[in-house]
Amino acid sequence: MTAISRNSDGYAWGDSFLSRIDPRVKIAGFAGLLLVNLLGGSYLVSGVIAVAMALLMIAGRIPYRRQLLMISFPASFAIFTIISQTVFMGGEVFASLGPFDLHLQGLFNGLFISLRIIAGGLIVVVLGVTTPINRLCQALRWFKAPATFIEITQLTYRYLFDIHGEFSRMRDAQQVRLGWSSARAGLASSRLLGGSLFLRVYDRGLRSSEAMRCRGSGPVVNGALPRPGKLDILAGSGAAIFISALVMLAVGVAA
Amino acid sequence: MHIPEGLIPAQQAAAWYVPAVSFVGVGLVGLKRRLVVKPELRPLIGLMGAFVFLISLIPLPVPGLGTVSHPCGTPMAAILLGPFTATVLGSVALFLQSLFFAHGGITSWGANVIAMAVGGSFSAYGVFRVSRRAGLGIGVAAGMAGLIGDLVTYGITSFQLALALHGDEAVLNVWGAAFASFLPTQVPLAIAEALFTAGVVVFIANQRAELLEGAVVRP
Numbered sequence: 001m002t003a004i005s006r007n008s009d010g011y012a013w014g015d016s017f018l019s020r021i022d023p024r025v026k027i028a029g030f031a032g033l034l035l036v037n038l039l040g041g042s043y044l045v046s047g048v049i050a051v052a053m054a055l056l057m058i059a060g061r062i063p064y065r066r067q068l069l070m071i072s073f074p075a076s077f078a079i080f081t082i083i084s085q086t087v088f089m090g091g092e093v094f095a096s097l098g099p100f101d102l103h104l105q106g107l108f109n110g111l112f113i114s115l116r117i118i119a120g121g122l123i124v125v126v127l128g129v130t131t132p133i134n135r136l137c138q139a140l141r142w143f144k145a146p147a148t149f150i151e152i153t154q155l156t157y158r159y160l161f162d163i164h165g166e167f168s169r170m171r172d173a174q175q176v177r178l179g180w181s182s183a184r185a186g187l188a189s190s191r192l193l194g195g196s197l198f199l200r201v202y203d204r205g206l207r208s209s210e211a212m213r214c215r216g217s218g219p220v221v222n223g224a225l226p227r228p229g230k231l232d233i234l235a236g237s238g239a240a241i242f243i244s245a246l247v248m249l250a251v252g253v254a255a
Numbered sequence: 256m257h258i259p260e261g262l263i264p265a266q267q268a269a270a271w272y273v274p275a276v277s278f279v280g281v282g283l284v285g286l287k288r289r290l291v292v293k294p295e296l297r298p299l300i301g302l303m304g305a306f307v308f309l310i311s312l313i314p315l316p317v318p319g320l321g322t323v324s325h326p327c328g329t330p331m332a333a334i335l336l337g338p339f340t341a342t343v344l345g346s347v348a349l350f351l352q353s354l355f356f357a358h359g360g361i362t363s364w365g366a367n368v369i370a371m372a373v374g375g376s377f378s379a380y381g382v383f384r385v386s387r388r389a390g391l392g393i394g395v396a397a398g399m400a401g402l403i404g405d406l407v408t409y410g411i412t413s414f415q416l417a418l419a420l421h422g423d424e425a426v427l428n429v430w431g432a433a434f435a436s437f438l439p440t441q442v443p444l445a446i447a448e449a450l451f452t453a454g455v456v457v458f459i460a461n462q463r464a465e466l467l468e469g470a471v472v473r474p
Contacts, residue, residue, distance in 0.1 A: 034362050038265040046261075070357045074259040081262065081420065088429055089422035106422060113262060113420075120261030121357050128354035136354075148283045148290070153347050155301020160308055160351075167309055187447060190326075191454025194310060198335070198455065199462060201306050205299035212298060 018060040018130040022225065022232040023139035029239030030127045036243055037119050040250040043112055046119040048246065053122035062129055070129070074121030078114035085110030133157050138225050163201055170196060257349065257367045258412065260360025263419040271415070272365030278373045279346045282339035300340070307332050307341075308348045326448040327371055330379030330404030331455055334397055335466070338380040345372025370411040379404030379452075393467070394457040401452030405445040409437055 037049050057067055089106025096102065137150045170193055174180060179189035228236070263271070290297055310328040328348070332341035346368045353359040359367045379400040386396035417430035460467055 031361075034260070035265070037261060038268065038362055073356065073358050074261075077259045077262060084416075084420050084429075084433070085422060088420065088424045088432075109422070116261040117259050118261075120360060120362070121259060124260050124353055124360055125357050128357070133351075133354075146280075146283050148287045149279070149343070149347070151297075152286070152300060152304055152343060153350060155298065156304030156308060156344070156347050157351060159298070159302045159305040163302065163305055163309065187450055188454075190451055191458060194331075194451060194455040195458030195462070197309070198306060198459060199466075201302045202299065202463075202466065205302040206295070208298040208302075209295040213295065 016060045016062075016130065017231065018056065018126070019132075020231055021130075021235045022228045023131050023135045024142055024225065025228065025232045025236045025239070026127060026131055027136075027139050027143065029236065029243070030123050032239065032243040033123050033246075034120060036246045036250065037116055037123065040246065040253075042250060042253040043115060044253055045246055045250045046112070046115040048249070050115065050119040050122055052242070053119065053126050056126055057122070057129075060126075060130060062126075066129065067125065070125045071118070071121055074117050078117045081113045081117065082107065082110035085113065135225070142225060159201075159205075163197065163204070166200060167193075167197055257352065257359030257371070258363040258415060258419075259357070260353070260363055262360075263363055263366055263415065265362070267415075267419055268362045268365060270365075271363075271369055275346070275365035275368035275373065278339075278342050279368060282343040282346075285339050286343055300344070303332065303336060303340075304344045304347050307344045308351060311348060311352075326401075326444075326451050327375045327405055327408050329371055329375035329408070330401045330448065331397075331452045333376035333380040333404070334383050334400055334452070334456060335459075338376040341376035341380075342368070342372045345376060348372075366415045367412075370415060371408050374411040375404040375408040378407040393460050394453045397456035398449040398453030402445050402449035404452075405448040406441070409441050409445075410434060413437060 033049055037046055040046060040049075085106040086102045087100050087106065089103050089109050091103040091105025093101045094104045094107075134154065137154050141147065141150050171189075174189045174193065178185065179192075180186045286300065290300075307328045310326060310331065329341050329345045332344055336344070346364075349359050349364060349367050349371065353361060353364065382403045383396050383400035386399050387393070391399075413434040414426075414430050417426050417433050421429040456467070
């Protein structure tokens with residue numbers, strides 16, 4: 001559960017130049033990078049994106065343990081992809097493993113997709129780590145994302161931390177009572193934990209609702225983003241030039 | 256298991272987005288109407304979204320493998336809130352998880368929504384309703400819903416992976432191979448999800464039966 005605290009947007013509120021960039025610019029830039037990464041179709045394009053994102057993370061002083069933690073999931077999928085492609089993709093057989101032939105073309109294709117996964121993962125990590133959720137939601141609203149979706153996202157995020165403490169306390173208490181000492185005990189504890197948490201969440205939701213109605217609160221999405229400043233224009237221009245260069249690189253490689 | 260960013264090709268990512276956005280859109284329209292009629296549901300829905308997010312982070316031991324996995328959460332959410340609301344909450348959870356943990360991704364969000372939010376919610380809800388109409392107890396019905404919802408989620412994810420990675424092999428062959436390769440971990444996990452879902456639903460039925468009547472939680 002500590003991973004939630006570690007991965008929350010605490011860093012995003014820091015005084016990093018990446019955090020100060022207008023979220024609309026970041027969303028537009030990173031969306032462009034995600035598309036180029038998917039459509040680029042070459043090692044070179046995904047490799048350049050991965051290196052650029054890694055450099056951004058270093059320049060933004062994002063803690064390396066957080067970087068490793070967040071990239072570990074895409075990395076594990078990359079290994080799965082290399083194995084599956086080496087087995088299922090046709091081409092020259094370079095080795096056999098029991099009933100499976102291992103194909104050279106599949107290995108290269110797997111490595112390419114893996115690089116694409118790592119590059120894509122790094123793009124999302126940089127966006128997620130450097131953008132506070134409320135500014136991200138404001139920017140999404142500016143891009144005409146459905147208000148109800150944004151509102152549920154904000155409420156979910158808000159209450160995530162509201163009930164996080166309760167969840168941790170209950171789970172710690174179960175651990176003290178050896179509630180997670182075996183598979184059987186763990187299952188029983190998770191049932192109790194899930195049921196109790198649901199009921200507490202329900203009761204707290206009703207109380208919050210009453211309090212909000214008393215205060216006359218409405219939907220959560222509010223507040224406009226400030227006009228883009230010099231840093232935003234600079235970042236937007238840089239992103240546009242970088243994406244254009246990547247597109248030309250992709251077209252050049254394809255040709 | 257969420258499909259990460261960059262794994263599925265652009266065309267397939269776009270193709271999965273179409274049904275995902277449709278389901279989430281219908282769910283959002285229904286939810287918006289509910290919130291107009293019953294604004295007091297607003298924090299409750301937010302809390303339920305957080306609940307689904309947290310539930311999907313509870314580690315469950317996978318017997319024999321020395322590792323842990325986690326329940327999907329959407330089957331239980333579908334039983335308690337209805338399939339469309341569970342779809343919306345699942346899609347929000349996937350969005351936040353992709354940002355917080357790089358679990359899933361932005362371009363693969365559509366595929367993940369179809370597998371976990373839509374597949375898990377609707378299959379579980381259907382099984383639960385049919386089982387209840389067949390006269391099964393609430394615990395058995397919830398357990399079956401959890402089991403099927405979990406397996407359907409992984410069946411769809413395996414299909415999506417097969418479609419993206421089949422290479423020169425037939426998609427169905429790769430699908431079968433991918434699903435079979437997940438079975439050693441997935442069958443115990445599906446059973447664990449069934450026991451978990453049944454346990455939670457029975458716990459709620461024993462403690463606060465009115466919540467399962469649908470008066471407030473499922474209006």
